[in-house]
Amino acid sequence: MKFTKTFIAAALATAVGGAAFADDDVRVVGVSIPAATHGWAGGMNFHARETVERLEAVYPELDFVLSTASDPGAQVNDIEDMVATRNISALVVLPFESDPLTPPVQAVAESGVWVTVVDRGLSIDGIEDLYVAGDNSGFGRVSGDYMVSQMPDGGDIVVLRGIPTTIDNQRVDAFLAAIEDSGINVLDMEHGNWNRDDSFTVMQDFLSKHPNIDAVWASDDDMAIGVLAAIEAAGRDDIQFVLGGAGMKEMIQRTAEGDEMIPANVTYPPSMIATAIELTAVGLTSNAPVSGNFVIGSVLVTQENAMNFYYPDSPF
Amino acid sequence: MTDTTTSPTTGLRFPSMSVLGPIVALLVLLAIGAMMNANFLSAANITNVLARSAFIGIIAVGMTFVITAGGLDLSVGSMAAFIAGLMILVMNAALPSMGIGIPIILLGMVTAIVAGLLAGLLNGFLITTLGIEAFIVTLGSMGIYRSLVTWLADGGTLSLDFGLRSFYRPVYFDGILGVSWPIIVFFLVVIIGEIIMSRSAYGRHCAATGSNEHVAHYSNVNVKRTRLISYAALGILVGVATIMYVPRLGSASASTGVLWELEAIAAVIIGGTVLKGGFGRVWGTVIGVLILSLIGNILNLTDFVSPYLNGAIQGVIIILAVILQRERKAVS
Numbered sequence: 238m239k240f241t242k243t244f245i246a247a248a249l250a251t252a253v254g255g256a257a258f259a260d261d262d263v264r265v266v267g268v269s270i271p272a273a274t275h276g277w278a279g280g281m282n283f284h285a286r287e288t289v290e291r292l293e294a295v296y297p298e299l300d301f302v303l304s305t306a307s308d309p310g311a312q313v314n315d316i317e318d319m320v321a322t323r324n325i326s327a328l329v330v331l332p333f334e335s336d337p338l339t340p341p342v343q344a345v346a347e348s349g350v351w352v353t354v355v356d357r358g359l360s361i362d363g364i365e366d367l368y369v370a371g372d373n374s375g376f377g378r379v380s381g382d383y384m385v386s387q388m389p390d391g392g393d394i395v396v397l398r399g400i401p402t403t404i405d406n407q408r409v410d411a412f413l414a415a416i417e418d419s420g421i422n423v424l425d426m427e428h429g430n431w432n433r434d435d436s437f438t439v440m441q442d443f444l445s446k447h448p449n450i451d452a453v454w455a456s457d458d459d460m461a462i463g464v465l466a467a468i469e470a471a472g473r474d475d476i477q478f479v480l481g482g483a484g485m486k487e488m489i490q491r492t493a494e495g496d497e498m499i500p501a502n503v504t505y506p507p508s509m510i511a512t513a514i515e516l517t518a519v520g521l522t523s524n525a526p527v528s529g530n531f532v533i534g535s536v537l538v539t540q541e542n543a544m545n546f547y548y549p550d551s552p553f
Numbered sequence: 554m555t556d557t558t559t560s561p562t563t564g565l566r567f568p569s570m571s572v573l574g575p576i577v578a579l580l581v582l583l584a585i586g587a588m589m590n591a592n593f594l595s596a597a598n599i600t601n602v603l604a605r606s607a608f609i610g611i612i613a614v615g616m617t618f619v620i621t622a623g624g625l626d627l628s629v630g631s632m633a634a635f636i637a638g639l640m641i642l643v644m645n646a647a648l649p650s651m652g653i654g655i656p657i658i659l660l661g662m663v664t665a666i667v668a669g670l671l672a673g674l675l676n677g678f679l680i681t682t683l684g685i686e687a688f689i690v691t692l693g694s695m696g697i698y699r700s701l702v703t704w705l706a707d708g709g710t711l712s713l714d715f716g717l718r719s720f721y722r723p724v725y726f727d728g729i730l731g732v733s734w735p736i737i738v739f740f741l742v743v744i745i746g747e748i749i750m751s752r753s754a755y756g757r758h759c760a761a762t763g764s765n766e767h768v769a770h771y772s773n774v775n776v777k778r779t780r781l782i783s784y785a786a787l788g789i790l791v792g793v794a795t796i797m798y799v800p801r802l803g804s805a806s807a808s809t810g811v812l813w814e815l816e817a818i819a820a821v822i823i824g825g826t827v828l829k830g831g832f833g834r835v836w837g838t839v840i841g842v843l844i845l846s847l848i849g850n851i852l853n854l855t856d857f858v859s860p861y862l863n864g865a866i867q868g869v870i871i872i873l874a875v876i877l878q879r880e881r882k883a884v885s
Contacts (some may be wrong), residue, residue: 273708275808282708401861427853428861432808437801438605442853445598446590459710459808470726471597487712526555552709 264326264521265300267319268514269312270355271333272305275431276459277483277510280553281331288511292518299518309333312535313341327351327517331510335360335403351520355513357404367520368529369513371505376535377408379503380454381415383537387478387500391420392451395443397429397436398462408456424450436463444471452478458485458502460475465498482545483507484538485553493543498549502538504546507553509533555874575824578870582847589855592757600733602843602850604725608633610842611794613817614746614835615787617826620818621750621833622783623763627691628676630813631698636668636795637805638702641711653720661721661799663733665792672698673788677781695814703807710806718803725800735797742790746835756833759783763830809870819867820845823874844870 262318268289273279282305289301301324306312312333319325328345332338332354339360346352346364354365385395396412399405405428412422429436436455443450444467444519455461461481468476476499481488484504491499512531520527536550539544586593612629616859619626644661651657659815679690705711713721728734750756758779761769770776799805823844824837845867852863 273703275805276710276806279703279708279710279807280707425856432811433802433804433806433807438849439853441601441605442598442850445592445595445601446854462802462804552707 242493247520263298263300265302265319265323266327266514266517266521267316267323268301268329268510269315269319270303270305270331270510271312272307274486276553277431277457277505277507278483280551281510283552284508284511286319288514293513296518296522301514306333306442309337310339316341316345320348320350325350326355327353328520329353329355329510329513329517331355331513332359339355339364351517353513353517355510356360359509366501366528367513367516367531369516369533371509371533372535373404373407373419373505374411376482376503376505377411377413378415379521379537380408380456380482381412383480383501383503384412384416384421384452384454387417387420388419388451391422393422393424393447393449394452394454395424395440395447395450396426396454397439397456397464398426399428399431399457399460401428412454412456429455429457429463431457431459433459433463433466436460437467438463440464440467441471444468444473449475452476452480455479455481457482458488461488461499482551486548486551489538489543489547492540493547494539495540500539501544502543504536504538506533507551508548561813571826572630574847574874575837575844578874579844579847580839582844582851586847586851586854588791589851592852593851596731598850598854600736602734602846603739604733606842606846608794608798609813609816609820609845610739610839611790611797612787612813613744613820613838614649614742615656615783615790616821617746617750617824617833617838618756618759618783619787620821620826620828621756621763621830622759622780622785623766624680624687624780624786625691625818626676626784627688627814628672628694628698629787629817630810630815631695631702632669632672632788632791632810633795633798634702634805634809634811634815635698635705636665636792636798637674637809638711639668640665640795640799641713641803641805642705644717645714648714648717657717658721658724662796665795665799666789667792669788669792669795669825670785670786671693672791673785674781676788677784680784681780682775699807702805702809706806708807710804713799713803715803718800721800721803723800725797733863738793738874742793743835743839747773750833750835751766754820755779755782760831760833764832773776816845817842819871825874828875841874 268285270285271278285303287542289303293301302316302319330342330352335357342352342359343364352365353367355369356371398409426442427439429439440463453464455464458481461479464479478500480501482503482505484502488499488502488528492502516527519525591599624798640661643664644657647657647660676691677696679685680687724734726733728737758774761774762776762779766776820841821838823841824834848867852858
C-alpha cells in the first residue's frame with residue numbers, strides 16, 4: 238500500500254509539474270487516435286509514435302500528448318482530458334467514428350485550438366483547420382480498375398468487406414462503379430472485418446458455396462492473408478489472384494517477388510498520421526500556411542514499383 | 554411397479570426441454586443449412602465448421618467447469634492472444650539455435666501450456682486466496698493480456714517464421730484418416746471433460762461449490778482448491794487451443810481472440826449449464842459451440858439475411874436457450 242501511495246503521489250506530481258511547465262511557453266499538441274485494433278491501425282500507431290518522438294527532438298518549443306482510444310467514447314474522454322488538463326494549442330485527431338466525435342471536436346475548435354482531422358472526416362464541414370485524408374473512393378476505384386484490367390473478358394469474383402463503416406461503404410461503392418459493365422460478376426460479398434480469422438472463415442464458406450471463383454477482392458492485406466490460407470487449405474486452383482490493399486509490408490514483399498496470387502496492391506498509407514502531425518507542427522512553429530485539405534492518393538502497386546512502398550521497420 | 558398412475562407425467566422418459574432444447578436447435582439449424590445449400594453437408598464444410606469450432610470449443614469445456622463451480626473467466630480471449638504471441642516469439646527466438654524440427658514445435662507447445670497454466674493459476678489465486686470477485690479479476694486480466702500482446706507485437710502482427718510455419722501447418726490442416734487434429738483434440742477434451750464432470754468426485758465438487766459454497770464447505774469440499782483447479786485447467790485448455798490456433802495463420806495480433814470469452818460463455822449457457830453455477834453439462838457446451846459456429850456458417854452460405862444481422866441472430870438464439878433453462882428452474 239505504501240508503495241502504491243508513493244507511486245500515485247509521484248505520478249500526480251509529475252502530471253501537475255508537466256501542466257505547470259506547459260503553461261509557460263511550451264505549446265502542447267494533442268494527438269488522439271484509435272488503438273491498434275487491426276494491422277492498419279497498428280501501423281498508424283507506429284507512425285504516430287515515431288513522428289511524435291522525432292518532432293519532440295526537432296521542436297523544443299512543442300510538447301506532444303499522444304493518446305490511443307479503444308472506442309469512440311474513450312476518445313471523447315481523451316480529448317476532453319487534453320483540453321482540461323494539458324491546455325493544448327493544437328489537436329490532431331483521427332476520429333474513431335465521425336458522428337460521435339463531431340460535437341466534442343467542434344467544441345475544441347470553437348475554443349480557439351487548431352484542429353487537424355485525419356482520415357475519417359467529421360459530420361459537419363468546416364470545423365477543422367486542416368484535413369489530411371486518404372482517398373477511400375480512390376482506393377475502391379483503383380482496385381476496381383485493376384480487376385477490370387486483369388479480367389478483360391469478365392469473370393466471377395467474391396468480395397470481402399471491412400468493418401461496416403462509411404469508409405467501407407465508400408470503397409465498395411467506388412469499386413462496384415469501376416467494374417460496372419465490365420462483365421465482372423460479384424458472386425458474393427460478406428464482412429471480414431479487416432480481420433484475418435474472420436476473413437479465413439468467410440472465405441472457407443465462399444469456397445464451399447461457389448464451385449468456381451476467378452478472383453478475390455480482399456480489400457485489405459490482413460483479410461488477404463486469411464483468404465490465401467483458406468484457398469491453400471482447400472487446395473483450389475480456380476482462383477487466379479487475390480487483390481488485397483493498404484500495403485502491408487509482407488504482402489508488398491510478395492508482390493515484389495512476383496507471387497502470382499498477389500500480383501498487386503493498392504496503398505492506403507497508415508503513415509498519413511505522420512503527415513498530419515508534421516503539418517500541424519509546421520503550422521504552429523512557422524509562418525507557412527497549412528490550412529486546407531490534403532488528400533493522399535491511393536496508388537496501384539505492382540511488381541515493378543513495389544520496392545518503393547516497402548517499409549521493413551513498420552509493423553504493418 | 555406400483556407407480557403406474559404417476560408415470561404419464563414423469564415416466565414417459567421424455568427428457569425435459571432444457572435437455573432437448575439445444576439438441577432440437579442444432580437439428581433445426583442442420584436442416585435449414587442442408588435445405589439452403591447443397592454443399593452444407595459436404596465433408597469439406599463439416600470439417601471446416603468443426604475445426605473452426607475447436608478453439609472456442611476447447612476453451613468452452615474448461616469454462617463449463619469454471620461456471621459450474623460458480624466462477625467466470627472473461628480473460629480467455631485475451632489470454633489466447635497473449636499466449637499465441639508469446640509462443641510465436643519463443644519459437645522465432647529459438648529458431649537459430651534449434652532449427653526447424655519437432656523439438657522446436659514441442660518447445661512452442663510447452664510454452665503455451667505452461668503460460669496457460671500460470672495465467673490460470675494467477676486468476677485462480679486472486680479469486681480464491683485474495684477473495685476478489687471473479688468478474689473483476691478476469692476483467693482486469695483481460696485488459697492486461699490484450700495490452701501485452703499489442704505491446705509484444707508493437708501494435709502490429711507477430712508472425713511465425715515462414716519455414717517454421719510450413720512445418721507446423723499440418724497441426725491445423727492435417728490429421729488422421731481425414732479428421733483434422735483440432736477436431737481430434739476437441740473430441741478428446743470433450744470426452745475427458747464429460748467423464749470428469751459426470752463421473753468423478755471433482756465434477757461433483759464443482760457442482761457443490763457452485764450450488765452453495767457454504768454447504769459445500771461444511772460437506773468437507775475444499776471450495777478454494779476446487780475453484781483454483783478449475784481456473785488452472787481452463788488456462789491449460791486455453792494453451793491447448795492456442796497450440797491449434799497458431800499453425801492456422803501463423804500470426805497473432807491485437808485482433809486475435811477478440812470476444813472469444815463471450816462466445817465460450819454463450820456456448821456454455823446455450824448448452825444448459827447454469828450461469829450462476831451448481832450445474833454443468835459438458836456435452837451441452839459442445840452443442841452450444843456447434844450452434845454458434847453453424848449460425849455464422851449458414852449465414853455465409855446463404856443470402857438469407859443481411860450480414861449486418863449475424864450478431865442479432867446469435868443473440869436471439871442465446872436468449873432462447875436461456876428461456877428454455879428457466880422452464881427447468883420453474884419446475885424444480
